[in-house]
Amino acid sequence: MTRSASSPVTDTARRAKAAAAVLAPQPRTVRDGALLAIADSLEARSGEIVAANADDIAKARAAGTSEAITDRLTLTPERIAAIAADVRHVVGLPDPVGEVVRGSTLPNGLELRQVRVPLGVVGIIYEARPNVTVDAAALCLKSGNAVLLRGSSSAYASNSALVAVLRDAVESAGLPADVVQLVPGESRESVRELMRARGLVDVLIPRGGASLIRTVVEESTVPVIETGTGNCHVYVDEHADIEMAVKILVNSKASRPSVCNAAETVLVHAGIADAFLPRALAALCEAGVTVHGDDAWQRAGKDAGTHVIAATEEDWAAEYLSYDIAAAVVPGLEAAVEHIRRWSSGHTEAIVTRDQGAARRFVALVDSTAVMVNASTRFTDGGQFGFGAEIGISTQKLHARGPMGLPELTSTKYVVTGEGHIR
Structure with missing residues (x-):
């Protein structure tokens, strides 16, 4: 000592x-x-x-x-x-x-x-x-x-x-x-x-x-x-309810973008992208969110008359704390998990799906302080968890983790x- x-x-x-x-x-x-x-x-x-x-x-x-x-x-x-x-x-x-x-x-x-x-x-x-x-x-x-x-x-x-x-x-x-x-x-x-x-x-x-x-x-x-900082992700699975997924995405990103439990990246399964992207772009645009997207999101933006900024590696790493979100289409759940493992800050990740097998797989593979299934990332909060209050949200693994x-x-x-x- x-x-x-x-x-x-x-x-x-x-x-x-x-x-x-x-x-x-x-x-x-x-x-x-x-x-x-x-x-x-x-x-x-x-x-x-x-x-x-x-x-x-x-x-x-x-x-x-x-x-x-x-x-x-x-x-x-x-x-x-x-x-x-x-x-x-x-x-x-x-x-x-x-x-x-x-x-x-x-x-x-x-x-x-x-x-x-x-x-x-x-x-x-x-x-x-x-x-x-x-x-x-x-x-x-x-x-x-x-x-x-x-x-x-x-x-x-x-x-x-x-x-x-x-x-x-x-x-x-x-x-x-x-x-x-x-x-x-x-x-x-x-x-x-x-x-x-x-x-x-x-x-x-x-x-x-x-x-x-x-x-x-x-x-x-x-x-x-x-x-921890909050580079949080929302993954929209192939078996997601689209209306539910849009609501969760917008709430996760836009309800209060300047906090650590706000979503900074959305990943979408290729099998649902054609149906989901136009709905998501319209809702995000209405909420005042700027999308920094991959090629698939940029094409969807052109089709919808919505400008999508080309995403770079800096975007995948960003904790924007603003009305901005990075967006990508991925081949499947495993690719989504691989992306999260590379870029996440270990704070909160969410999956939207009606497939319980996919939900269990996502929960088992994602190593963050909180994993949400069909719920907004914004719930990672001591008050929301019923703790009454919190001193902070820990992203380490010793003694205290999470709110x-x-x-x-x-x-x-x-x-x-x-x-x-x-x-």
């Missing part, structure tokens, strides 16, 4: 480590009380939060930031009230801490229990709206973890104001304020220091674009739970009880 030299970042991590030791044994009532205090304080102090947010908005506009990004950055009293409501919702979720994962009595009479315990200190590095600051803190507190928050420099004033409110609230509930801290500094150096605080920070969770995630995964000495709810913010330990047993 390494200990970093003293700096503002490592000093913050040391305080978090000490606060985590105080938080971990607290009962649910104390943690839930802190969350309720947070929700009340957010509403009571929304004026100062909005005032701080105005500084970030002014800087964003001066820098020529797009209105779409600026809107995501904006906090209003109504949005703050919605954030407070989300915190109250977390209060009502089942408490993972202390849950017995498995237990037994061994042949020698020892009682063995594996129980959930907090991870300890969780660092979140994120490029997102300032509501993530509160969401991440609430989920970490609920699961008994101290949290270190490193958001975008573009939201620094907003995040500073939010964390000040959070710290005052948890302290009023009897917990150390240091269970919630903002990582000091706006430079990349502060991020690098956080990534190297091994022994002080137990796990890092990056949330953001592919470049951010890759940097954290490759450069961190702290264990990382990798949240990460409260249980994924815990580890386990074994409790062994004997009556003077010796070996």
